[in-house]
Every structure is written in structure tokens, then in C-alpha cells.
Amino acid sequence: MSELGTVTSKAGRARRKAARPSFWLTVLSLTAFAALIALGVWQIERRAWKLALIDRVEQRVHAPAQPIPSPASWPAVSAASDEYRHVTVAGRFLHDRETLVQAVTEEGPGYWVLTPLKRDDGTQVLINRGFVPPERREASMRRNGNPDGEVEITGLLRMTEPKGGFLRNNVPQHNRWYSRDVAAIAAARGLHDVAPFFVDADAGSQTAQGPIEGPIGGLTVIRFPNNHLIYALTWFALAFMLAGKLFVTFGGGLFRRGRFVHEPAGGSDAAARRTGSDAGTIVEQT
Structure with a gap:
């Protein structure tokens, strides 16, 4: 073989060796690519689930009000099958056992007024009557807004919130509440036979003599963040960027x-x- 051929052959072998990736680098790169694709597909699936959830909630919210689930079915009540159902319930408010829970609404900061509603069968349901600003947190400031007789409340069935809120846990012994934890509120107020959910009262369901002084109902915010498409596109873009980098790194030497x-x-x-x-x-x- 000529000297020029020998040099060319050596250069070719060196080029192929330089272009050949290490085994573990190849494995890690392919694993990362597969993981990014999987994350993108997962976000697409999450988006489909979220759209179905939004559609289901919209149907429940705008459906005619139905009686709340019977006490026998309370153990089976769940967020998936019941939350945000439009319901109705009748009874008498126990205003002396109301609980104020910190809230931030479109009306500003203040409190939700959660009042037990005692039904004819003796069972009780916590009613989120609505929002009051800090200057009206004392019950004496809104006596005319508290109906004494039988009332019928319509609203949205909501699930209990046992994990706290505003990055803070409830402190029942000091009467500080940051989430609507039904079980904890019932225990603190000495309530029995209480439904494991509460009801957000509609704006028009407050039958008080002085509605101006009563809590402002109908402020339930129904909003489900749906950024899954953006997340999916981000994961897919990263996957294709990685694929391009792998091609340049591992395949570029074959074309030199x-x-x-x-x-x-x-x-x-x-x-x-x-x-x-x-x-x-x-x-x-x-």
C-alpha cells in the first residue's frame, strides 16, 4: 500500500473512532429522549382529562338544583362524582356556632361565614353563607342578616378541605381557620351527625331580613388551570432538540x-x- 493510502486509512479509522459514541453516553441520551417524549405524551393525556373535568363541572354547576345526598350515601360522596353539584337543602341555621374562615375574594380579603344548618332529621350540613369583610366579622354587626326561621339554601356541593390553606394549618384551639375543614370545625363547635361536605350558598339563596348586612354568597370561583398543551410542546421541543444534538454529536463524523x-x-x-x-x-x- 502506498504511503498516501496508509495515511488516508489511518485517518479514516481515527475519524470513525472519534465519531463512535461511548456505550453509556448512548444509553443515557436515548433514555433522556424517551423520557421527554413520554412526558409530552403524558401531558397530552392530562389535557384530555382536564378538558373532560371542566366539561363535567360545567354541566353540574348549571344543572337544576337537586336535594343533597341522603345521609346513608354520605360515605360514598367524593370529589370525582359529587363536587360542584348544584344542590338544595332546608333547615334552620345555628348562628351561635358559626365559624369564620380566612378568605381572599373579588370583594377583597375577609372571611367565609360557615354556619351549621340543622335539618328536620337532626343531621347538620355546614353552609358557606358567603363572604364578609373584616369590619363585619363580629356576628353582632350583622344580626339583621341572620335569618332565624326555616330556610332553603341552594348552592354548590363542595368537599372538605383538611389540608389547610394559605400555606398555614388551622389552629382550632385559637379559633384561627384557614381552610374549610368540615371534621375539624364540627369537632370544635360540638356538632354531631354532620355531612362530610359543605355547601357554597348561591347569591340568591340568602333569605335574610337585611340582605345588605348578610354574607355575600355566590362567590365560588371555578377555575381549573389548563396549561398541559404548553407543557407538552415544551417536552416535545426539548426531545427534538436533544435528538438534533445527538445527530450532530454521533452522526456528524460520518459525513466529514x-x-x-x-x-x-x-x-x-x-x-x-x-x-x-x-x-x-x-x-x-x-
């Missing part, structure tokens, strides 16, 4: 060409580059 430069023996740097009789022929990567 050897460039032959003939340098005359008498060139200015010939002495520095001379290695033998083939000193005038150099193979470089492009």
Missing part, C-alpha cells in the same frame, strides 16, 4: 471528508511538520 493538502518540501514550516519521506502530504479533518 478528508481534505488533502500538499505542502511543498521547501515550505516555511516543512521542517516542523516533516516526519519522513511523506512530509509533504497532510490529511486534515474538515
Whole structure:
């Protein structure tokens, strides 16, 4: 084999060796690519689930009001099957056992007024009668807004909130409440046979003599963040960026060409580059 062929062969082998990725780098790169694709697909599935949830809740909210579930079915009540149902319930308010829960609404900061409603069968349901600002937190400031007789409340069935709120836990012993935890409120107020959910009263269901002084109902916010499509596109974009990087890193060497430069023996740097009789022929990567 000629000296030029030998040099070319060595350069080719060196080029192929340089282009060949390590085993573990290949495994990690392919694993990362598969994980990014899987995350993108998962977000697409989550988006479909969220859209179905939004549609289901919209149907419940705008459906005609139905009686709340019977006490026998209370253990089976769940967020998936019952939350945000439009319901109705009748009874008498126990105003002396109301609970104020911190709230931030479109009306500003203040409190939700949760009052037990005692039904004819003796069972009780916590009613979120609505919002009051801090200056009307004392019950004495809104006596005319508290109906004494039989009332019928319509509203949305809501699930208990036992995990606290505003990044703070409830402190029953100090009467500080940050979430509508039905069980904890019932225990603190000495309530029995209480439904494991509460009802957000509609704006028009307050039958008080002085509605201006009563809590403001109908402020339930129904909003489900749905950014799953953006997340999916982000994961897919990262996956394809990684694929492009892998192609450049692992496949780019397969398309490189050897460039032959003939340098005359008498060139200015010939002495520095001379290695033998083939000193005038150099193979470089492009």
C-alpha cells in the first residue's frame, strides 16, 4: 500500500473512532429522549382529562338544583362524582356556632361565614353563607342578616378541605381557620351527625331580613388551570432538540471528508511538520 493510502486509512479509522459514541453516553441520551417524549405524551393525556373535568363541572354547576345526598350515601360522596353539584337543602341555621374562615375574594380579603344548618332529621350540613369583610366579622354587626326561621339554601356541593390553606394549618384551639375543614370545625363547635361536605350558598339563596348586612354568597370561583398543551410542546421541543444534538454529536463524523493538502518540501514550516519521506502530504479533518 502506498504511503498516501496508509495515511488516508489511518485517518479514516481515527475519524470513525472519534465519531463512535461511548456505550453509556448512548444509553443515557436515548433514555433522556424517551423520557421527554413520554412526558409530552403524558401531558397530552392530562389535557384530555382536564378538558373532560371542566366539561363535567360545567354541566353540574348549571344543572337544576337537586336535594343533597341522603345521609346513608354520605360515605360514598367524593370529589370525582359529587363536587360542584348544584344542590338544595332546608333547615334552620345555628348562628351561635358559626365559624369564620380566612378568605381572599373579588370583594377583597375577609372571611367565609360557615354556619351549621340543622335539618328536620337532626343531621347538620355546614353552609358557606358567603363572604364578609373584616369590619363585619363580629356576628353582632350583622344580626339583621341572620335569618332565624326555616330556610332553603341552594348552592354548590363542595368537599372538605383538611389540608389547610394559605400555606398555614388551622389552629382550632385559637379559633384561627384557614381552610374549610368540615371534621375539624364540627369537632370544635360540638356538632354531631354532620355531612362530610359543605355547601357554597348561591347569591340568591340568602333569605335574610337585611340582605345588605348578610354574607355575600355566590362567590365560588371555578377555575381549573389548563396549561398541559404548553407543557407538552415544551417536552416535545426539548426531545427534538436533544435528538438534533445527538445527530450532530454521533452522526456528524460520518459525513466529514478528508481534505488533502500538499505542502511543498521547501515550505516555511516543512521542517516542523516533516516526519519522513511523506512530509509533504497532510490529511486534515474538515
